[in-house]
Amino acid sequence: MNALLEIDDLHVRFRSRAGSEPVRAVDGASFRIEPGEIVGLVGESGSGKSVTARSIVRLEEPGEIVDGNIRFDGRELTTADDRTLRRLRGRELATVFQDPSTSLNPVYTVGEQIAEALRVRSDPDRQPFFRELILGASSRLRSRALRSDVLDLMETVGIPRPAERIDDYPHQFSGGMRQRVMLAIALARRPSVLIADEPTTALDTTTQAAILERLAALNEEREMSVLLISHDLDVVAELCDRLVVMYDGTVVERGPVDDLRSNPAHPYTKALLGCLPRRSKPGTRLPTIDGSPSDGSRPQNGCAFADRCSFAREDCYSTAQPTVSVGEDHTVACGVPDARESTLEGAAANPNPEPESTSEATGTATTADTALAVDGGADARTGERVRRDDDPTAGTPIVELEAVEKSFRGSDALLDRLFGTDERVPAVDGVSLALRPGETVGLVGESGCGKSTLARLIAGLEEPTVGAVRLRGTAVGGVDARTDDQRAEIGVVFQHPGTSLDPKRTVGESIAEPLIEAGWAATRREDRVAELLSLVDLPLEYADRFPRQLSGGQRQRVAIARALALEPSVLVLDEPTAALDVSTQATILNLLADLRDELGLACLFVSHDLDVVRHVADRVAVMYLGRLVEVGRTERTLSNPTHPYTATLLASLPGDRDDPVPTAVADRDALAGDPPSPTDPPAGCAFHPRCPVATEECRRREPPLESVGDGTLGPRSRCLYAPEWIEAGADPPSDVDASDPGPDDE
């Protein structure tokens, strides 16, 4: 069978500064895509998957194809001239990029950007210069025929009310809608292959589910091949016919999706599957991948994964590994039968004797005695953590939120402020929540629901408009109004360590910053920094490095160390692993779990990823439009939700589940649209416009957050029909009585 798109032994180098070795970004990748097929290309950052994808449309800058072939429909692309490339990009090979907030041009309306693709398609060779410039300058798409085509496309990708939105600019759309616009631009070309580079990574799980579903439907309708690139194997697996797993620029395994998932042969594939939180028992340690992530500087010969592989043998380092067939159309680049045949669990339970501390160290890492010691301890703590759901009401809360409200100004104009005529946009609306010592509360919801604002309120980075934040019983204001002791009680870790660490300071200086503010003497500071570095499993020399010399996971460790500097009793974590690869996420989650147990921390874990929350949290609080809609014990809430919103969130999780959500209300399409604007929340139940089971009553009556079922001890839900959902669910767990802390949470 003739492949539609064939990549054969592709080698891409990154140009680098004179003198240094060029980085081998892609090092002999081969795979193919048949007509109408969806192929998933999976790998972590640095695996070369994106470079490979971009090379197909010859956008490999700043890379350079040094060897190999890319053939589309029999035509060779590596040597194609500009004109051919324009034709192919405009008509055959469409691309969707990862981050829709940067891939749409901010100064042109979405209508114009879609229309441009239509115009290019109709005549890729002409593209009159001045006509295009003038069309761009207009803020309205004028051509009637084009307009209706654009509207059709917007409809196809699921943008509601396209006629009202066609002349809007990208910044007026939410992330999910922007990605739909990108998709429309891609479809405008009626391509035979759609290359989607991490199309949903920057999005919520709900939006992700909707977009992926849309892709699958389009593939079906239009018989369009799709190359779907992702770092999360489970996300793409559902959609794909075949998978290609890349590691350090090479393809390590490829095969039909079912076979590959049930029988992963390459140790890396196994590790990749193993370290997903959704595949582990909640509260246990996640299996991690040892050794440093690929950085393109591996030795010439031998297996790219050898440094991190627990099955590695002598010749793995020196000789090229054969590509072995392990099933129909299923090949793996590993020459060690034991490694190929080991089970997922076997691979995970074959711990590398090397310390985890070097797990993210870059090539230059040296041994660190301090970290070793700590790590030995860390690795010993493998057992299942005792969940704190025995008697959660026992401890006195450290942090309490009392009917906290926070609203922001709609506009910044001076006159608006003077006259007080500005609109207030509520971000958090009447939230009460308590956090007890040693307890982890997971706070979940879509972007824009106010969960980050809530975290900032606890941290004191925002002050409540109404209500109070109490720390050990005392109402506290913003950071400036807090005493030194109060400030020391709460540590904060943000999503992007890159932006929260000062690039011009060394790691040591960054960690010492809170200590200086608290007035610690220099020698004492030094000791503490050393102590903290070992606490987060980083070698001591890292104190002198700069953030840019660290990997994402290492930076996050530094951020955690800084948050712990003043021995807080509370840790506020705002999406701490959202920007990390799955294997790095696993090591960070393990580290956090250890720290929490060791130091008895109370944690507020903000995340949009329910799988992660399920793994780490004792209790979950679900937020929608600034309000809590459901609070309850993690296990119970995430297996038998009492609010349709929680159920829909659960339904949108990727991957095959052993235990699909038992409620009848789960409906993936429900959250396809955007949440309503917080300025103008719907009357009645705020969720009713998107609720799959809403009734007439829901439009009128606003449900309070109430205990469901067992008097004051059950989970609490803000749904009129909560008791019904609890009955509809599976048999309630036997320990239902020891459930939720009651009255003090609202």
Added chain:
Amino acid sequence: MIRALLARLGSLAAVMATVSFVTFGFVSLTPGDPAHTILREQRQSPPSEREVAAFRAEHGFDEPFVVRYFSWLGDAVRGDLGTSYYQSEPVTSLLVEHLPNTLELALAATAVALVVAVPLGVVSAVHHETWIDRTGQIAALVGVSMPNFWLGYLLILVCSLRLGVTPVSGAGTLSHLVLPAITLGTGMAAVITRLVRTSMLEVLEAEYVTAARSKGVRERLVVYKHALRNALVPVVTIVGLQFGFVLNGAVVVEVVFQRPGLGTLLVDAIFARDYPIVQGVVLVTAFAFVVTNQLVDLAYVALDPRIERGGGGDDRR
């Protein structure tokens, strides 16, 4: 919308009031009694005490400062900026007479600068780190460091005296305008070239530029349609600010080319201690500066839809 407009006018008025106060104050504080100077000039001999007193009374110098300021301000608002001590002509009509020449020069210089700088900056950025880029960079450096008057004399020397293609001095025709505009525009062009280059380099790295390429858009349109418009946003501010400096530069250039204009008017007035004219010129310049900045804000809105328009509740946190 109307409120925004009012706010804008309000801030404009506040700025102008401050400027007028400072101008008036400074001029009144400068040493040297204008009554003396002017009368001596007129009579070619030291004036008598009585004559000086009469002159002071006539021009209101006896009043306290604040009273003088407010009466001057009141008149100014009505368009009456007083009478020149020296030429006995209303300042307003002198300004009206000289302003167009200066404005013409400033606009021409800005146009020259933009026409040269924008393409040069774009080409430098597109051919980043090649000989084209380096040549452009050196040219920009030379342009920035060359003093106006020196370039002016150089141009006169070459074009007017040697080649005889342009007149040496004066104003009125297009050929009179060419050399002054080039003189004045060069420095500005150099600044803008660098700015466009830096801005373009940054924008060309943006994902939406790659996305445009991936659509099959041809390279020339990728650069000029997708990248340039984004790159121009920061440039507009600088052009606005530069326009103010161009008015300053016009003073020197007008003197070099002996072009009648605000510059020559101002210089003459300063030497003659003709306060009303000095005040008038400064006020008009400041006004032009403020108005330009408002226009820059408008240009922003046109270039970048994220500003002002739309807004409210779209950008989810």
